[in-house]
Amino acid sequence: MISFTDLADLRAAVRDARARAASIRFVPTMGALHDGHAALMRAARADGGFVLVSIFVNPTQFGPNEDFERYPRTPDADAARAEVAGVDAVWSPRALDLYPEGESTRVSVGALGTCWEGKFRPGHFDGVATVVAKLLLATTADVLYLGEKDFQQTLVVGRMVRDLLLDTKVVVVPTVREPDGLALSSRNRYLSAAERQAATAIPRALRAAAELAARGEKDAAAIRAKLRGTLDAEPRLRVQYAELVDPATLAPVEALTAPARAIVAAFAGTTRLIDNHLINPARP
Ligand code: AMP
Numbered sequence: 001m002i003s004f005t006d007l008a009d010l011r012a013a014v015r016d017a018r019a020r021a022a023s024i025r026f027v028p029t030m031g032a033l034h035d036g037h038a039a040l041m042r043a044a045r046a047d048g049g050f051v052l053v054s055i056f057v058n059p060t061q062f063g064p065n066e067d068f069e070r071y072p073r074t075p076d077a078d079a080a081r082a083e084v085a086g087v088d089a090v091w092s093p094r095a096l097d098l099y100p101e102g103e104s105t106r107v108s109v110g111a112l113g114t115c116w117e118g119k120f121r122p123g124h125f126d127g128v129a130t131v132v133a134k135l136l137l138a139t140t141a142d143v144l145y146l147g148e149k150d151f152q153q154t155l156v157v158g159r160m161v162r163d164l165l166l167d168t169k170v171v172v173v174p175t176v177r178e179p180d181g182l183a184l185s186s187r188n189r190y191l192s193a194a195e196r197q198a199a200t201a202i203p204r205a206l207r208a209a210a211e212l213a214a215r216g217e218k219d220a221a222a223i224r225a226k227l228r229g230t231l232d233a234e235p236r237l238r239v240q241y242a243e244l245v246d247p248a249t250l251a252p253v254e255a256l257t258a259p260a261r262a263i264v265a266a267f268a269g270t271t272r273l274i275d276n277h278l279i280n281p282a283r284p
Contacts, residue, residue, distance in 0.1 A: 001083045001087055001088060004090075004092075005097070007093065007138060013050075014139060018140075023048070023049035024139055025049045025051045026044075026052050026053075026054070026139050026144050026168075027040045027041055027051070027052070028054045028056075028131075028144070029054065030055070031056075031073060031074060031078050031186070032071070032072035032074050033077070033081045034184045034186065035176050036147055036183070036184040036185070037053075037147075038081060038084075038085050038176075039174075041053060041085035041087050041145075044143070045085060045087070047143065047171075050088050051086065052089045052090075052091060052139055054091045054093065054135055055078055057071050058098075058131040059099075059127075060099070060127035060131060061123075061124050063121055066121070071186070072189060091139075106130050108126045109129050112125075112152070112156050112159055112249075116241055116243070116263060117274065120241070125152070125153070125156045128157065129156055129160045132160065133166075136161070137166075141168050142167070143169045144157070144161070145173055146170060147173055147176075148172050148276070149184075149274075149275070149276075150274070151261060151263060152250065152263070177203065180203070181200060181207065182203055185273065187272070188273075191268055192269060195271060197236075198268050199237070199268045201234035201237055202273060203275060205228075205230035205231045206227070206275060207277070208226050208230045209223050209226050209244070209262045210262070210277050213256055214282055215282060216282040218256045220255060220256055221254075223262070223279065227262055227264070236268060237266045237267065237268055240266060241263065242262070243262070244260050244261070246260060247278075256279065259280050260278075260279045261277070262277045
């Protein structure tokens with residue numbers, strides 16, 4: 001495995017891979033790698049080609065009162081994890097490599113980026129779309145691997161790729177969870193023992209909503225009430241949203257006539273957690 005920082009080294013690695021006719025399989029991350037990231041890296045490895053991981057804590061996707069400064073940075077452990085997952089190259093650009101002095105260009109996807117997460121984190125998805133566009137242009141990735149854990153992000157990035165005519169296929173990898181259902185996240189390490197315990201209400205609520213739908217409930221209000229009720233029963237969580245939405249438009253659904261997504265954002269203490277789950281209507 002090779003590791004580098006400079007854009008010139010990235011371009012040379014990509015050129016070498018292309019000279020061997022290898023496709024470029026790209027996994028963008030913010031580091032503090034865990035088994036969720038490893039699933040993306042393994043999916044990329046299984047598909048063959050040149051597997052490239054970026055590690056960059058992107059300042060433009062953090063709000064002024066968010067955790068950019070204290071976001072976990074674990075470069076040595078990340079390199080070890082990437083190596084084990086069979087990654088070919090790790091690119092860890094500096095902020096100035098991606099945002100050169102005086103830069104001013106932003107990518108904005110519109111409505112998909114301003115609802116739900118975008119409402120509670122204004123500007124977040126402009127930061128995400130901008131950095132992913134830069135990363136895709138720099139890496140010339142043929143395939144991009146994203147985690148379903150960040151469901152809205154997969155839609156935002158998919159739209160950006162399509163709208164900007166980028167020649168990149170987007171692959172979405174299922175969420176990796178702890179045995180008790182909590183989705184793995186770099187932010188889980190902020191949780192105290194009590195908060196960690198409270199956080200299990202999130203996957204419990206998502207599963208309860210999915211089970212209610214599987215038993216034949218078609219009324220989205222009833223499914224939403226189950227979701228919300230399970231979350232509200234945990235007083236140590238502060239819910240920002242808990243909704244049942246159309247998986248393509250993210251608009252709230254009224255009746256469960258097609259597969260929907262349950263989406264949740266909640267604080268456990270000062271740690272903000274998000275998760276989501278497929279809600280399938282019962283088979284007739
Ligand atoms: P991050 O480092 O948090 O920006 O995440 C980098 C990529 O890993 C994103 O595509 C995430 O959706 C994905 N990811 C994060 N957590 C998980 C998880 N628990 N399961 C699967 N993918 C994940």
